[in-house]
Amino acid sequence: MPDRITLPDGMSDPRRHGSEITSSVSIPSDEDGFFGRECPEQDCLAYFKLHGDEYHLAKQTGLLSCPSCGIRANHETFMTPEQVQRSNAAMRELAQATAHQLLRDAFKGFKSRPGSGVSLTFKPGPPHRPRPLPTYVERETVRTFTCPAGGHRAVIYDRLVACPYCGPDTPPRAVLDDNLAVLPHLLGSLEHLPAKDKAEVKALGGEPAIAERTLTGAVAAIQSSAKDLHAGIGKPVTVWNPWQSPTRLAQQWQASFGADPFAGLTPEEHNVVALASPAGTSSSTMAARPMSGIWRSQATPWLWAGRSATGRRSSGTSSMPSPSWPTSSSPE
Numbered sequence: 001m002p003d004r005i006t007l008p009d010g011m012s013d014p015r016r017h018g019s020e021i022t023s024s025v026s027i028p029s030d031e032d033g034f035f036g037r038e039c040p041e042q043d044c045l046a047y048f049k050l051h052g053d054e055y056h057l058a059k060q061t062g063l064l065s066c067p068s069c070g071i072r073a074n075h076e077t078f079m080t081p082e083q084v085q086r087s088n089a090a091m092r093e094l095a096q097a098t099a100h101q102l103l104r105d106a107f108k109g110f111k112s113r114p115g116s117g118v119s120l121t122f123k124p125g126p127p128h129r130p131r132p133l134p135t136y137v138e139r140e141t142v143r144t145f146t147c148p149a150g151g152h153r154a155v156i157y158d159r160l161v162a163c164p165y166c167g168p169d170t171p172p173r174a175v176l177d178d179n180l181a182v183l184p185h186l187l188g189s190l191e192h193l194p195a196k197d198k199a200e201v202k203a204l205g206g207e208p209a210i211a212e213r214t215l216t217g218a219v220a221a222i223q224s225s226a227k228d229l230h231a232g233i234g235k236p237v238t239v240w241n242p243w244q245s246p247t248r249l250a251q252q253w254q255a256s257f258g259a260d261p262f263a264g265l266t267p268e269e270h271n272v273v274a275l276a277s278p279a280g281t282s283s284s285t286m287a288a289r290p291m292s293g294i295w296r297s298q299a300t301p302w303l304w305a306g307r308s309a310t311g312r313r314s315s316g317t318s319s320m321p322s323p324s325w326p327t328s329s330s331p332e
């Protein structure tokens, strides 16, 4: 083991494993113990934060889900650009320090023999002086989702699709509740804008856009919840897909359980469900609103994104060094 390898603060003492010398680099977290993650999916790249005390769960399975798009991938591919930068700097430091020390060790006690015709001189310089690793501050926490299945915490900055740890097994009801809780805040946020900005957002269709976006989440969660409940009670898998329309969902529920799934809703809640119905297909229990095809056109793709992605999206970034995995340098 070469001695006196000095590494910057934030890196562990180097260790030798066979022909490799390894060290690990710490990942800074905020004052509450949360550190950043970034979705590796290029169309998403959502930023979120997870707690250091719970992250061993991701290491155990090797997987993490994006809370915004649901993609499930190798947890090591969720590094933020700042973490990649810090990790790469740590890798360089380890390589340079190791190379420097190996050279010093190799020439220790070396003397060129007189008369051999070749004269070699090696003057070891001062030991490698480590350069400090780049550091950064994580984004401020706005809201924290707590998963009812295990109490996993995630600081999120977008509509919730899945718990980062539970992924496709996130209780659908938790997603539904979170989406419904966010809707009034989202719409209310417009009210705090200066009058001129508010008028501009409204003129650009911002209000229905915000409502639609959040409603899409609620609708997807209803579908997922109904489907899981139906299967969980042991009802046979339906040959056709009744879960993509509230009308057909209600029909299926009547056939399977002899009950109206929307019977317990208030008139306002009926309206919310109806908003998501494809035009012209409302049932007697739902008021027709010719607004959108959210239920059919938008909800489905990302509802299933988390499930269909399982195990198949671990992307090409696996060579990226991991934050808490050993960084290694082979002296060959």
Ligand SMILES: [Zn+2]
Binding pocket: 039, 040, 041, 044, 045, 046, 066, 067, 068, 069, 070, 071
């Ligand atoms: Zn994502």
Ligand SMILES: [Zn+2]
Binding pocket: 147, 148, 149, 150, 151, 152, 163, 164, 165, 166, 167, 170
């Ligand atoms: Zn969870």
